[in-house]
Amino acid sequence: MTNRSHYYLQIKDLLHARGAEPQLSYDGAGPNDFAAALQEALRSPLLFQRWRAMQPEPEEIDERLGVTDQLAKVSAKLVDLCTDVEVITDLSMSIVRQRLNWLIGANWQLHDVRPA
Template sequence: MVARYYITLPDASRARGQDARFTFTAVGAEGFAEQLQAALRTDDLFERWRLVQDDPDEVDPALGATDPGATVEGQQQDLHVNLVVTSAIPGTVLKHRLRLLAGGHWELRDVTAA
């Protein structure tokens, strides 16, 4: 099922994960959208994260799900960024990728059918 996720980065300057190897590097809405879209379309971010785990082979492979057709649109609103993700990615995978990219500095505002 394809869903539309409405996400807010309340303070874009703080939207960084805890580990610099995986975090957002973007400074604007378009950059955040591009980086999240790449993280959903490919397994690059997941694989880089998996390989640094204590036992990479024990990581749930379902967290590596990808959606080559995922799209992310970004809009800047003063200090915050609104992202609209359209994807078949399960919510648990989306949340995992967002925690890597933005740490706890994001909010899931709504989910609808696409």
């Protein structure tokens, strides 16, 4: 049995939402592009591996920070000039937060978490 969670997030200005590190940052054009980027970041270790390689001592980074969920599902849509994002995953909020911050920095807000 997994502990899948349904995270409800909002991004106020997706057009300008970018992470601090350009090599990791989201650079898409809209909600569908962002959903695809976040879903890839949750399903694949590539974003984590890029971040890890940028660290002064990459071999000292805990591999568990790169955990993924092959079944993660992300959808996003424009609602009242904001982007509503739904994430269904068994990853912890700390891992979801990590990937969001790499992609769009602190330009998001968690509204609710429910069992999926």
